[in-house]
Amino acid sequence: MTVPDAGPGSAAVRILVCDDHVVVRAGLLALLDSAPGIKVVGEAGTGEEALALAAKLRPDVVLMDLQLGEGIDGVETTRRLTAAPGTAPHVLVLTTYDTDADITRAIGAGATGYLLKAERPEELFAAIHAAARGRTVLSPPVAGRVMANMRSPRPSLTDRERDILTHLSRGLGNREIARALFISEATVKTHLRRVYDKLDVDTRAGAVAVAKEQRLLP
Amino acid sequence: MTVPDAGPGSAAVRILVCDDHVVVRAGLLALLDSAPGIKVVGEAGTGEEALALAAKLRPDVVLMDLQLGEGIDGVETTRRLTAAPGTAPHVLVLTTYDTDADITRAIGAGATGYLLKAERPEELFAAIHAAARGRTVLSPPVAGRVMANMRSPRPSLTDRERDILTHLSRGLGNREIARALFISEATVKTHLRRVYDKLDVDTRAGAVAVAKEQRLLP
DNA sequence: GGGCGGGTCATCCGATCGGTTGACCCGCCC
DNA sequence: GGGCGGGTCAACCGATCGGATGACCCGCCC
Known part of the structure; x- marks a missing residue:
């Protein structure tokens, strides 16, 4: 069959770029x-836009930033893109951060690869071609973190523990958290204890610091 | 006089780009x-590189990201660039964040303008030309924050209060903070009280959250 | 020389937090 | 049907924090 916009030989990889920074987008x-x-x-420039355009344009690869400002974030966009019936595009995450939480969530959402914006352009080009063929590509720091996680799995917070942590980082006391979540103060303390253990801290201030540092909260 | 690399008419604005993300840099x-x-x-790709290149190339404008990974940060680089004797370049900050702390520090360091990466390319071009003539250009959200700050000045933390906050965000207790800073526990509490007031919180967890959110700590 | 911002310290008290131990329930999976 | 992860709750106690108040010192500036 003939492909209208393809040159002679193998067709070019068709890309959809999704990034909320217009300058970065135009630059890319x-x-x-x-x-x-x-x-x-x-x-x-937004997740919603990406979903609509992907459905219409049927790109081979979507270059996705995880931080998208307003609307749904990059992880959720990735999830919906890869969950699409039929010919779902490969999603190649291209972002600034390489925290465990971001990497894990992106891969969990179905991303084919995870690149950092600090990556060299040639690597980016190669990664795009690889992603088009469904191959996984990770930036070295990202790959390192994935490996480290395999070796010594970080205990991940449960949904409830994240709830507690969210309210904690608003500066609420145990009683207030309890009231907000319709549970007893004792339960809050139990959850907090487990959060402390998992984050390897022993104060609420430390827990908030780690949570913000690791980008565990929205 | 003739300018070697300039076309007919007025010479082009000579730019030095400083950003630790290679992809963004190449894209720009x-x-x-x-x-x-x-x-x-x-x-x-680093502040040190920018200083060396600026001294050698004498650009009209330096496009500066505030977050530079390793080495000195964008604010310090800006300070040294604008403090240079003779023909110091104009520094146009081009970054992702628009927190009060970042804006204040950048302007304090001598930046001529402050643009967000979400800005439209035409605005960026216009801002560069404006910066070359020494005119101040601010992205709308940034200008808004500056105005808001003028109307209701946010009390800024003193150096000592920042010390306290730094240790607090490590999860330390008052006694430990006191020991670390060689002061009494009572003094720590006094500082903390003032920090709470300035940040408009009433718990340590809340203080850490605001500090991280507002990027008040290094 | 007086005011002022910044830093330091003390004392007192009630409220809260952190640590511990033990328990019950539910859904899920082998 | 027993184990297990996740969520819920209780009671107790010492340690810590938060709140209020008052005080001293120093450097700086008008």
């Missing part, structure tokens, strides 16, 4: 235009 | 190359 566009075998077919 | 390069009257003469 210009950068990718110079790359061989890569064609940017669309750009989105 | 491609983007700015397409802009009329703007010429990128160099790129740096």
Whole structure:
């Protein structure tokens, strides 16, 4: 069959760029235009836009930033993109942060690869081609973290523990947290104890610090 | 006099790009190359690099990201650039964050303008030309924050209070903070009280949350 | 020389937190 | 049907924190 916008030989990889920073987006566009075998077919500034454009344009790969400002975030967008029936695009995460929480959530949401914006352009190009074929690509620091996690799995917080932590980071006391979640103060303390253990801290201030540092909270 | 690398008419604005994200940097390069009257003469991935290149290349404007990973940060780089004797370049901050602390510190360090990466490319081009003439340019959200600060000045933390807050965010208790800073526990409590008041919180957890949120700590 | 911001310290008290131990319930999976 | 992870709750106690008040010292600036 003939592909209208493809040159001779193998067709170029069709890309959808999703990033809330217009400058970065426009810059990436210009950068990718110079790359061989890569064609940017669309750009989105929000998750909703990305979903709509992906459905219409059917890109091979979506370049996705995890932080998208307003609306649904990159993880949720990734989940919906990869869960789409039929020809779901491969999602290649391209972001600034390499915290365990971000990596884990992105991979859990179905991302094919995880690159850092500090990556060299050639690596980005190679990763895009790899992602188009469904191959997994991780930036070295990301791969390192994944390995470290395999070796010594970090206990992840339960939903309830995250609830507690969220309220804690608002500065609420145990009684207030209890009231907010319709549970007893004793239960709050139990959860907190487990949160302390998992985060390897022993004060509420420390817990909030780690939570913010590791980007465990929305 | 003739300018070697300038076209006919007025010379192009000579730009030095400083950003630790290679992809963003390369993207910006491609983007700015397409802009009329703007010429990128160099790129740096660290503050140290930026200082060295600025001394050698004498750019009109330095596009500066505040977050630079390793080494000195964007604020310190800006300070040294603008403090340089003779023909110091104008520094145009181009970053992701628009917290009061970042804005205040950047302007205090001598930045000519403060743009967000979410800004439209045309605005960026216009801002660069404006910065070259020494004019101040602020992204709307940034300008808004500056105005809000003028109307109701946020009390800024003293150095000592920042010390206390730093240790607090490590999860230390008052006694430990006191020992670490060689002061009495009573003094720690006094400082903490003032920190609470300034940050508008009433618990240590809340203080840590605000500190992290507002990027008050290094 | 007086005011003021910043830093230091003390005392007192009630409220809260952190630590511990033990318990019950539910859904799920082997 | 027994184990297990997750969630819930209780009671107790010492340690710590938060709140209020008052005080001293120093450097700086008008």
